[in-house]
Structure formats: C-alpha cells, structure tokens
Amino acid sequence: MSRLLGIVLLCSLAVRAGACTIPVFRYALDRWQADSFQLILPPDAVASTADLLRPLRANGRANLDIRTAPTGSGLQHPVLRFPGSETAVWQGDLGPAALNQLLDSPARRDMVRRILAGDSVIWVVSGGDPAEAERIGQRLKFLEQVASLPIQDPNDPDSRLGPGPPLKLRFSLLRLEDADPAEALLRRMLAGPEREGDAPFAAAVFGRGRVLGSWSLAQLDDRAIEEACMFMVGRCSCRVKNENPGWDLLLNVDWDQALAQVGKATSDAPASDVADPEPPAAPPTAPETVVTRAVDTVESGRANLWAAGAALLLAIAAWRLLRRSSKD
Numbered sequence: 001m002s003r004l005l006g007i008v009l010l011c012s013l014a015v016r017a018g019a020c021t022i023p024v025f026r027y028a029l030d031r032w033q034a035d036s037f038q039l040i041l042p043p044d045a046v047a048s049t050a051d052l053l054r055p056l057r058a059n060g061r062a063n064l065d066i067r068t069a070p071t072g073s074g075l076q077h078p079v080l081r082f083p084g085s086e087t088a089v090w091q092g093d094l095g096p097a098a099l100n101q102l103l104d105s106p107a108r109r110d111m112v113r114r115i116l117a118g119d120s121v122i123w124v125v126s127g128g129d130p131a132e133a134e135r136i137g138q139r140l141k142f143l144e145q146v147a148s149l150p151i152q153d154p155n156d157p158d159s160r161l162g163p164g165p166p167l168k169l170r171f172s173l174l175r176l177e178d179a180d181p182a183e184a185l186l187r188r189m190l191a192g193p194e195r196e197g198d199a200p201f202a203a204a205v206f207g208r209g210r211v212l213g214s215w216s217l218a219q220l221d222d223r224a225i226e227e228a229c230m231f232m233v234g235r236c237s238c239r240v241k242n243e244n245p246g247w248d249l250l251l252n253v254d255w256d257q258a259l260a261q262v263g264k265a266t267s268d269a270p271a272s273d274v275a276d277p278e279p280p281a282a283p284p285t286a287p288e289t290v291v292t293r294a295v296d297t298v299e300s301g302r303a304n305l306w307a308a309g310a311a312l313l314l315a316i317a318a319w320r321l322l323r324r325s326s327k328d
Contacts (some may be wrong), residue, residue, distance in 0.1 A: 007028070007126040013295070014062075020156075020158045020159050020235060020236050021150040021151065021152050021156065021235055022150075022152075022159050022161065022233060022235070022236050023120070023149055023150060023167075023232065023234060023235065023236060024206070024231060024232045024233070024235075024236040024244075025121055025207060025232045025233065026120075026161065026167055026208040027207060027236035028207025028208065028210055028236075028251070029115065029162075029164060029205055029206070029207045029255075029259070030161060030162030030164065030259075031065075032208060032210065033208070033255075034063040034208045034209055034210070034249075034251065034255070035063065035083035035084065035247045035248045036063045036064060036083055036084075037063060037064050037065065037066070037080055037081065037082065037083055037089070037137065037248075037250045038065050038067060038080070038081040039053075039064055039065070039066045039071065039078060039080050039102075040067050040068070040069050040073075040075065040078065040079050040080075041066065041067070041068050041071075041078050041082065041094075042069055042075045042076060042077065042078065043068055043069060043070075043071050043238070043317070045077075045078055045094065046068055048248060049078070049094055052094070052095070052096065052099060053066055053099075057117070059176045060216055061252050061253055062250060062251065062253075063209075063251065064102050064103075064250060065082075065250075077091050077092055077093060077094075078091070078092070078093075078094040079091040079101060080250075082189075082192075082247060083195040083247065085193045087193040087194075088222060089185065089186055089188050089189060089250075090102060090188070092103050101182070101187060102250065103252040105182050105183050105185065105186050106182060106183070106250050107124075107182075107183050107186055107247065108209075108251055108252075109175060109210070110174065111174065111205060111249075111251075112209075112251060112253050112258075114172055114174075115206075115208075115209075116164070116165060116258055116259070116262050117165060118165035118166060118167075118168045118170060118173060118231060119170050119171070119172045120168070120170050120206065120232065121129075121170050121171050121172075121205070121206045121212075121228075121229060121233075122171075122172050122173075122174055122205045122206070122222055122233050123136055123140060123171065123172070123173050123174070123202055123203070123204055123205075123225075123253040124174045124175075124176060124202065124203050125173065125174070125175045125176065125189055125200070125201075125202045125217070126176045126178070126187045126190060126191070126201055126202070126203070127150075127176070127177070127178040127198075127199075127200035127218075128199075128200030128201075128217045129200075130175070132200070132217045133173065133175045134296065135143075135285060136173060136202060136220070136225060137173045139172060139222050139225050139226075140171040140225070140229070141171075141228075142226070143171060143226060143229050144169060144170060147169060147229065147230065148169070148170050148235060149167065149168075149231055150234070150235050150263040160226050162259065162261040162263075163260045163262070163263030163264070164262050164263050165228050165262050165263075165266065166266060169233060169278060171229060175319050178200075183193065184307075185250075186249070188284075189211075189249050189250060190203040190205075190211060190214055190249070191214050192211065192213075192214050192247055193247065195214055199217075199218070200216070200217045201214045201215060201216050201217060201220075202214065202215055202217060202220050203215075204228050204229075205233070205249070206232050208251070209248055209250075209251045210246050210247075210248055210249075210250040210251060210256045210295060211246050211247050211248070211249060212228055212231070212232065212246045213228065213245055213246060214246060224273075256298040265304050273327045288319065299328075
C-alpha cells in the first residue's frame with residue numbers, strides 16, 4: 001500500500017506541473033536509461049578476462065557493470081546478477097562464447113529491431129501450448145484496434161518526443177521455445193529476479209528493453225493483458241522510472257545512437273514513406289471484458305481534471321500489476 005501511495009503522490013505532482021501526453025511506452029524509450037546488470041569477477045579471474053572484457057569497459061554499448069569480488073568472498077566463477085539484486089542470472093566459466101551468449105541472442109536482436117521500428121509493446125511467450133500464444137495474439141490484435149494513443153500537443157514542451165520512430169500503437173507477439181538453448185538466458189531475464197520454477201509464462205517488454213512484468217500462462221487472462229497494455233499506452237504521468245513496476249533486460253545496443261539514426265532516417269524519408277497507414281478494419285466482436293480506451297476525449301477546459309483521473313487510474317493499474325506479478 002505504501003508503494004501505491006508513493007505512485008499516486010508522484011502522479012499528482014506530475015499533474016500539477018503539467019500533464020505529459022506521451023504514452024508510457026514512448027516516454028520510457030525516450031528517457032529511461034536501462035539499469036546495469038552486474039558481472040562480478042573472482043579476483044583470480046580479472047587478469048585472464050582483461051582482454052575479453054576491455055571493449056565492454058571502454059564505452060561499451062551493453063547495460064553491464066563489471067566489478068571484482070572482494071578477496072575472501074569465496075566466489076569461484078564469474079556471476080551475472082540482476083540490477084540492484086543478489087539474484088544470479090548466470091554463473092560459469094567466462095570465455096568468448098559465454099560472453100556472446102550473455103550479451104546477445106537472436107530473439108533479443110529481434111526485439112530491438114521491433115522497438116526501433118515503432119512497436120509499442122512486445123509480448124514474449126516462453127513455452128506452453130502454442131494455442132495459448134495464439135490466444136494472447138488474438139487479444140493483442142483486438143486491443144490494438146480499439147485502443148488509442150493520447151492526443152499529442154506539439155506546443156507542449158513536456159510532451160515532446162525524442163528522436164526515434166514515428167509514434168504509433170502496435171502490439172506484437174514473440175514466442176520462445178523451451179528447447180532453444182540460445183534463448184535460455186533471455187528466458188531467465190524475462191522471468192525476473194523473483195520468479196521460480198519453469199512454468200510457461202508471458203512477459204511484456206517496452207521502452208529500452210524494460211519488462212513490465214511476467215505472468216504464468218495459467219493466470220494470464222484477457223483482463224490482465226488488457227490492464228498491462230492500457231497502462232503502457234496511457235499518459236506517462238509517473239516520470240520516476242524506479243517507481244514504475246518492472247526490470248530491464250541485458251541488451252548490447254547503444255540506444256541513444258540507434259534512436260538518433262532512426263529519427264534521422266525518418267525525417268529524411270519522403271512524406272509518402274512515413275504517411276499514416278490506412279485505418280484498420282472494423283474490430284472483431286468485443287469479448288465480455290470491458291476495454292478502457294486510452295484516448296484523450298475531454299475538451300481543453302477539463303484537461304487537468306482528466307489528467308488527474310488518468311494519473312490515479314495508472315497508479316492503481318501499476319499497483320494491481322505489481323500484485324498480480326508477485327502472486328505469479
């Protein structure tokens with residue numbers, strides 16, 4: 001409850017200062033730096049890994065912090081830990097092949113490509129019946145058609161987008177096979193520092209590789225998918241990253257440089273290449289659950305009232321997501 005009150009307070013302060021109309025997923029992409037994973041080395045491994053790790057120490061692209069364990073710590077092998085946590089993601093002998101697996105994988109490259117192409121949220125499904133992934137995919141298609149982004153005010157200095165892809169609303173699905181060893185580390189990172197066991201789950205990824213939460217497929221119903229998606233496409237009133245739920249993935253990418261390149265390519269492209277797509281077809285029959293539309297429909301005279309209510313709803317949604325994720 002104290003965490004919820006803190007989020008509400010931050011939202012209220014943000015509203016008083018002027019409500020930001022940038023959706024959560026894009027605010028995170030523009031402004032939230034990825035937290036650094038901790039690669040802890042035993043003292044006797046520092047010399048043998050010096051050449052291997054030198055490119056990562058000198059302006060490396062990955063969100064990785066390399067440290068040496070104190071003498072007498074008892075650490076036998078290098079260990080990779082979640083940001084700000086003692087939970088290990090990986091531990092073993094560190095060579096070129098192992099380091100490459102720590103930093104990169106085909107699915108991680110695919111996620112980065114999708115984010116830079118403008119995907120709002122990527123739902124990653126790990127294991128389980130393919131029918132479950134199909135169910136989630138169908139729900140995302142429906143939400144993509146009925147949801148809307150907040151209307152952007154180009155004259156609002158608090159709501160200016162950073163360099164990057166055009167702002168759009170698009171949910172995508174990525175399925176990981178349990179038997180794929182190349183994605184074993186990614187599955188561990190997606191599961192998060194608190195999840196235990198190997199039960200199939202789904203995780204929502206946005207921003208610069210931020211995981212909103214992970215939910216077991218057995219408990220991930222349509223309403224949970226809806227709540228997560230609506231939270232991320234709503235106005236970003238809570239601007240302090242650490243007060244929002246989630247954790248980051250380890251990705252070997254320079255986000256500032258990549259976003260600048262995408263932004264330049266977009267601005268240099270002919271207008272016909274970046275025109276808005278045709279309106280989507282009529283949405284399928286709505287399911288029984290009620291969908292909250294993330295759309296700015298108030299008149300300008302009531303904008304502050306709408307923003308205050310939206311901030312409170314986002315805070316409640318964040319709290320519910322934290323509870324649901326922790327229960328999983």
